[in-house]
Amino acid sequence: MGILFAFLALIAWGFGDFLIQKSTRKFGDWISLFFIEIIATIAILPFVFKDLPGLFSSPEDLLLLLFISGVLLFAAWFDLESLRVGKISVVEPVFALEVPVAATFAAFLLGEHLSFWQVLLITVLVLSIFSISIKSFTHLKTIHLEKGVFLAVLATVTMGLVNFLFGFGSRETHPLMINWFTSFFIAIVSFAILIKKSQLNLIKHDWKDNKKLILGVGAIDNFAWVAFSYSTLYIPIAISTGISEAYIVLSSVLGLTINKEKLKSHQKVALVCCIGAAVILAFLTEK
Numbered sequence: 001m002g003i004l005f006a007f008l009a010l011i012a013w014g015f016g017d018f019l020i021q022k023s024t025r026k027f028g029d030w031i032s033l034f035f036i037e038i039i040a041t042i043a044i045l046p047f048v049f050k051d052l053p054g055l056f057s058s059p060e061d062l063l064l065l066l067f068i069s070g071v072l073l074f075a076a077w078f079d080l081e082s083l084r085v086g087k088i089s090v091v092e093p094v095f096a097l098e099v100p101v102a103a104t105f106a107a108f109l110l111g112e113h114l115s116f117w118q119v120l121l122i123t124v125l126v127l128s129i130f131s132i133s134i135k136s137f138t139h140l141k142t143i144h145l146e147k148g149v150f151l152a153v154l155a156t157v158t159m160g161l162v163n164f165l166f167g168f169g170s171r172e173t174h175p176l177m178i179n180w181f182t183s184f185f186i187a188i189v190s191f192a193i194l195i196k197k198s199q200l201n202l203i204k205h206d207w208k209d210n211k212k213l214i215l216g217v218g219a220i221d222n223f224a225w226v227a228f229s230y231s232t233l234y235i236p237i238a239i240s241t242g243i244s245e246a247y248i249v250l251s252s253v254l255g256l257t258i259n260k261e262k263l264k265s266h267q268k269v270a271l272v273c274c275i276g277a278a279v280i281l282a283f284l285t286e287k
Contacts, residue, residue, distance in 0.1 A: 086148020101160025
C-alpha cells in the first residue's frame with residue numbers, strides 16, 4: 001500500500017506542478033496558494049471534523065501541527081515563486097534535492113541510514129542539479145544561473161524538511177488531519193496577505209474566469225499530499241520521498257514538450273542523470 005500511495009503522489013505531483021506554474025503565472029503566488037489551500041480545507045473538513053476538539057486536548061499535537069504549517073508556508077511560497085519565474089524543466093530537477101534532505105532528517109531523527117550506493121547517488125544528484133542550473137560554463141567567474149534556481153534551492157531545503165515532518169506528523173496524528181490543518185493555516189495567512197495587498201477583488205474575478213484551472217490544480221496537488229502522507233504510514237519516510245520525488249520526470253517532460261522550453265546540451269545530459277539518480281535512489285533507500 002505504501003508503494004502504491006507513493007506512486008500516486010508521484011503522478012499527481014507531476015501534473016500538479018505543471019498546473020501550479022500555469023496558475024502562478026496567471027494569478028500570482030498568494031492567490032494561487034489561497035485557492036489550493038481553501039479547496040483542501042473545504043474538501044477534507046468532513047473527514048476530520050469530529051476529531052478537531054481532540055487537538056485542543058493534546059497541546060503536543062497542536063504545537064507540532066503549527067510548526068509544520070509554518071515551515072510549509074515558507075516552503076510553498078518558495079516553491080510557487082520558483083515555478084513562476086523559472087523553466088519547469090530546470091526548476092523541477094532542483095527539487096530532487098528533497099530526497100537527500102528528507103533522508104538526512106530521517107537518518108538523524110528516526111534512525112534511517114544510508115548505504116554507500118545511496119550516498120553515491122545523492123552525489124550524482126547534486127552534481128547534476130548544479131549542471132542543469134548553469135546556462136554556460138564558458139566564464140566560470142560570471143556563471144549565470146537560470147531564473148528560479150536559487151528560489152528552488154530554498155524551496156527544496158524547506159520542502160525536504162516538510163516531507164519529513166509530514167511523515168512524522170502523519171504517524172503522530174493522522175494523514176488527513178495534518179493535511180487539513182496545514183491547509184487551513186496557510187489559507188488564513190494567504191487570505192490575510194491578500195487583504196493587506198488589497199487584492200481580495202481578484203479572488204472573485206479569477207475564480208469566475210478560471211474555475212477549471214483552479215479546481216484542477218487544487219484537487220491534484222492536495223491529492224498528492226494526502227497520498228504521500230498515507231504512504232509514510234506503511235513505508236519509511238525516505239522511501240516515500242524518494243519514490244514520489246520521481247515526479248520530476250513527468251513535470252520536466254511536460255515543460256519540454258508542452259511549454260517548448262529550450263535546454264542546452266549539457267543541461268539535457270544533466271537532466272537525464274538527475275532523473276536517473278533520483279529514480280534509482282528511490283528503490284535503493286532502505287529503512
